[in-house]
Amino acid sequence: MPAAYSLDLRQKAIAALEAGHSKASVSRLMGIGTTTLTEWHNRYRASGEVAAKQGYQQGHSHKITDWEAFRAFAAMHGDKTQAEMAQLWPEEISEDTIGRALKRIGFTRKKRRISMLKETPKTAKPTTLS
Template identity: 50%
Template sequence: MWLRRKAETGDFRAKVREHRGKNNKITDWEKFRAFAETHGDQTQVEMAELWDGELGDRTRSRALKKIGFTGKKRLTATVEEWLAIIGWEKLSRQSF
C-alpha cells in the first residue's frame, strides 16, 4: 500500500484524516446555564419544551451534568423555611 502511494504521490507518509468533531447542539453555554438557573425547578421534560431548538434526552442530561446541575429536587421545605413562611422566630428544641 505504501509503495503504491509513493509511486502515485511521491510520498509514503500516512494520510492525515480530518478530525470529525461532534456537532454540538449547545453552542452558547452561558445561555444554557442561565436557562437552567431560571428553569431549574422544572423537570427536564418541561425544560425541553421551553428550550428554543431541539435537544435529545441524553444530550440535555449530559449538558446539565456538565454545568453542575443534578436531578435531585427537594419536595418539602425544611423546618426553618416553614417557620420563616409562617413568621415565627427560630425556635429552640427547649421550646417544645
C-alpha cells in the same frame, strides 16, 4: 487512536516493495499488516506520498457551545423535565445531552423531603424496634 507509523518506516517499506520484495516478506520483516502496506503502496502510486493523512480528525461537534446562554436557559426552565427542556432548546438536542449539560454547570433539582421540613420536638425520643 494509536499513533501513526513513522514516515521513515513508511518510506523504507515502499522502497522495499519498489525493489521487488513481496508484500508478505516486507510485512513480516517490518511488522506491518499487509492491508496497511497495500494502502500505503496504493497511496504512493496515486500521489507519490506515503506520509500519514493530516487534518481529517474533526472531533465531536458539541450541541451546546454557549454555556452562559445555557445557564440562563436552565435558570429559566429549571422547573421543566429534561425532555421538555430538550424540546425548548433552539437546536435539536436529546434529553440525555440536556442532562449531561445540567450536570456540567452544576445545576441540581434536589427537593427537600417533607419530613425534614417538619420541626421535631427536642424532647421526642427515637422509637426503637423490639
